[in-house]
Amino acid sequence: MMAMGAVGLVAVILIGGLLVLGLWFLMTYNVLVGLRNQVKNAWAQIDVQLKRRHDLIPNIVETVKGYAKHERETFDAVVKARSAAVQASGVAAQAKAEGELSGVLSRLMAVAEAYPELKANQNFLSLQEELSSTENKIAFSRQAYNDQVMMYNTKIQMVPSNIVAGFGGFTAMDLFELKEQAQREAPSVKF
């Protein structure tokens, strides 16, 4: 009789332990899913801003062309970089293409600095503010995205949760590294 009681007790403890483990597993899985979705969300934010920049560019190019007819080279570079960025897909590829586009765009804006009538044009000024704000938004959404990626990557690497991550197929995600191309290529303004 005593032996039966002891076995029963051990069985209860084991089952209880398994239940707790199972629960922890489930909770951690849900936390990982939540973090991964937040990363995807944050990426969607960046995507919105990148697309917005793509949409602003044709307008800006046309406005500048109206005053600076002879900057053919710069306009072509902008259009080319834009279509490359539109077609790129995947975090790493997009980061590269968007970095190049940023560089070319700052060359275009540097060119615009040389034309005072352009700088006084209301349309151009509001486009410039929109572009500048969109670039800021890209920077901030990139900040938020990278923060989220760091949280997610850390969680799937830390010791108890990495077990769940392995089972659930959670892999590390890429940071969005937008290299400031502008710093490498000095803008060349032709007079």
Next chain:
Amino acid sequence: MWNAIRQNRIKSAILIIVMGMLLLVLGAVIGGSITGARDGILGGLFLAGLVWFFLTVIAVLEGKNILLSLSGAREVSHDDAPQFYNIVEEMRIAAALPATPKVFIVESRAPNAFAVGTPGNAAVAVTTGLLSILSRDELQGVVAHEIGHIKNQDSRFMTIAGIMLGVIVIVADVYTRSMFYGGMGQRRSSSSGRDGGGNQLQIILFVVAIVLAILAPILANLLYLACSRSREYLADASSAVFTRYPEGLASALEKISRSTVPLESATRVTAPMYIINPLNKACGNEAFSLFSTHPPTEERIRILRGMASGAGFNDYNNAYGKVKGGTVINGSDLRSAEELELRGIKRSEPVDRVTQTRDANDILLRASKFSFIDCACGLRIKVPPMFAAKSVKCPRCGELHQL
């Protein structure tokens, strides 16, 4: 940041309960002192409980709108104020808020700003005075500070607390005034039919009621203010985290504190919402005490400028320690705070106050549906929406413009 938000929720609950108790006790004692019997006490308790319930419901549902209209704020759209609206959107992204706060402008020469609401349903407001003196980076720092308040749920806390404090003040005020003007006669007549015991209780209750009516507003105020100050530091820290540029907020605070124009629409209750205490302005010098809603501005600026190594919460905490000693941000927030690099100082256009003041007022005109015509002579004609004629003559050069 999550620890701060959780602490906020706990503090909100405690504050509501304590203030509620205060209100109930006040009501019970006042009720008892008026009628002198137990059902007077119960009646007062019941009434106070009812008022408390209504208050909380109103504060939670409509508090944001009440405070907005108290301040005379007008909503503006992206087309009315593109740069300011863009800045709010940028900070919303940096703070990862679920929705963009609504954007409001208050017409006042006093530079100030405030925020109300919860992350999903918020509003940010600045005065035209603020828009006229700050550069884009400084404005961004101020907006980031306000959005920090929203993200940390300070606004909900302040909304609920502000309205509660207001009612305690009103109830105490009404009671003391009615006692002063007509209470004596009432007491005598209601106690004429009672025995000596009831009379005594009534007198005791009366004294307690008067004392409470004087102390309760002060107590509630102290509670409110102590919490208000530590939130300001946290919002400053959040601003640095979002913008990665604490210098922006620091120089904005400097410019704002230099102005001595008082904000007309601010009262004791709404004062804590603003970025800098809008009262005390006329004196110039800020007298800091337990009764201040905000920490001294100079101290806030020194802490922000002391963040030399990075833009994260630990950097703010270190700077705070150097200026004041101790810490302001707690354990679990620090552990999860990463190393955040400071943004480099960007060259920005110098601020032209005249142009910016004009632009700030134009925003309000645009929001009121004025139409703008740029005449060839350089004048910008601002036509009111009710203008009936088909054409308008330029006041400077006389050229006729068709409408």
